[in-house]
Amino acid sequence: MSTLIIADHDLGVLSPATARVIHAVAELGPIEVLVLGQDTTAVAAEAAKLAGVTKVIVAHSAGTADGDVQVIETLAPRYTYLVQSAGSVGKDRMPRLAARLDLMPVTDIVGILGPTRFTRPIYAGNALQTVTDNQPQHILTIRASAFRAAAGGNDSPIEAIDVPVISAAKLIAQHRTESNTPDLATAQIVVGGGVALGYSENFKLIEQLAKKLGAAIGATRAAVDAGYAPNDWQVGQTGKIIAPDLYIAIGISGALQHLAGIQGAKKIVAINSDPEAPLVKLADVALIGDLFEIIPQLIAELEKAGVNR
Ligand SMILES: Cc1cc2nc3c(=O)[nH]c(=O)nc-3n(C[C@H](O)[C@H](O)[C@H](O)COP(=O)(O)OP(=O)(O)OC[C@H]3O[C@@H](n4cnc5c(N)ncnc54)[C@H](O)[C@@H]3O)c2cc1C
Known part of the structure; x- marks a missing residue:
């Protein structure tokens, strides 16, 4: 065999x-x-x-x-x-x-x-x-x-x-998404953002935090459907399956379809204003509050601590 x-x-x-x-x-x-x-x-x-x-x-x-x-x-x-x-x-x-x-x-x-x-x-x-x-x-x-x-x-x-092939299809062109962040599927740290970010501009906060941590960026389908994040960031049942050492889920409720993509995450930190959100209950650490206050504080603390991967 x-x-x-x-x-x-x-x-x-x-x-x-x-x-x-x-x-x-x-x-x-x-x-x-x-x-x-x-x-x-x-x-x-x-x-x-x-x-x-x-x-x-x-x-x-x-x-x-x-x-x-x-x-x-x-x-x-x-x-x-x-x-x-x-x-x-x-x-x-x-x-x-x-x-x-x-x-x-x-x-x-x-x-x-x-x-x-x-x-x-x-x-x-x-x-x-x-x-x-x-x-x-x-x-x-x-x-x-x-x-x-x-x-x-x-x-x-x-x-x-050398194997000769007769292909009915022909590759005309490839259009790539340029990204300096690690590959979602194999990243050790992933920072994920939900629809609570409100605008695509606000996803820059997620990107800043991810950059500091050397993390890949993920998103919920709701955030992708709203146009705040590109398709290839989607994590979940109809997106990518991730298994990082650390998943930081920001403004994400924890719908079953999202959880289907993060079951392999070893530690989960949830940042959410709702203490009853399913992802908050599942998380190893939960920070309850407004993400727009918590993330800048986190970034500032990481800068103070000299964390810059
Ligand atoms: C067939 C099917 C397939 C699907 N596949 C996927 C998939 O692959 N991946 C996926 O993610 N979803 C998928 N979905 C969608 C899924 O059901 C949810 O709708 C989606 O995951 C919710 O995204 P969300 O957490 O961003 O939004 P919401 O559920 O609206 O949650 C937003 C969260 O943000 C919190 N919040 C709001 N404001 C703030 C703030 N200022 N600070 C902090 N927290 C705040 C709220 O308390 C809430 O918990 C699928 C659905 C279907 C039907």
């Missing part, structure tokens, strides 16, 4: 999610990593260092899920498990792959109980389901934040392959 993990990477950097996926499936057998992309030398070198990896395969990608899946499908007969993180790229590729191979994928895995038994959240994270997958091959997406990262120190071989 062997495993092919499809690496996540961006701008020439291997995503920390891949090291977590490698650790998650380490017990399932030997692991090879597929790096799909263009100019991926540095990414492949990073992947080759991760413990448990026996080989890194590099293949050209034209940047479409359609084409990428054809490459994975060509390699698929060699492997029992075909795995990627449950990030937006994995969510795009793996169900397509499953359809082409006529298999049912097991998605959003947060626990591996054995070669065919997996745990995954259902009902927006309100319950955990254990599933048995008795198919001859397994297509899995892993919720990376639920697992520790594989260690480094390895030196596995890197092999380049």
Whole structure:
């Protein structure tokens, strides 16, 4: 039994999610990593260092899920498990792959109980389901934040392959959101803002605090829908799943759909004027009061203490 993990990477950097996926499936057998992309030398070198990896395969990608899946499908007969993180790229590729191979994928895995038994959240994270997958091959997406990262120190071989693809789709252009803040999905600290901020201008307060702490910025769907924060900041059931060491939730009530995205947070600080808000009750520390008074005070205290990451 062997495993092919499809690496996540961006701008020439291997995503920390891949090291977590490698650790998650380490017990399932030997692991090879597929790096799909263009100019991926540095990414492949990073992947080759991760413990448990026996080989890194590099293949050209034209940047479409359609084409990428054809490459994975060509390699698929060699492997029992075909795995990627449950990030937006994995969510795009793996169900397509499953359809082409006529298999049912097991998605959003947060626990591996054995070669065919997996745990995954259902009902927006309100319950955990254990599933048995008795198919001859397994297509899995892993919720990376639920697992520790594989260690480094390895030196596995890197092999380049050439797989011709005929893609119906063509990548015309990519429009990126520029951001200097850490990636939400893997950040150690996240500062999240809710609709209580009132205006997009006021989100600058959240950004200032996040900058001081070296944190990523999150938002509720209500704040995103109101136009105060961009889409890719949304945390929750229909947004990103986060698992930081510290989540500072500012003016956020704690609706179930938001809580579905923050269950992996190790410590939660809630800043809210309502002591009865669900997130206040759930938080490890709650600061009750007006966010427009508390945040500037917090920033001033951090400045006094010389905290500036
Ligand atoms: C199908 C579906 C999917 C959804 N997916 C998501 C999702 O992925 N993520 C998500 O976040 N939501 C999601 N939602 C929306 C969710 O139900 C809530 O509406 C949303 O999370 C509420 O956002 P909020 O906490 O910013 O706003 P509110 O619930 O309005 O809470 C605002 C909070 O701010 C506090 N407050 C107000 N003024 C101040 C002040 N001056 N100082 C301090 N505190 C103050 C209030 O006490 C309140 O607790 C989804 C809903 C549906 C139906």
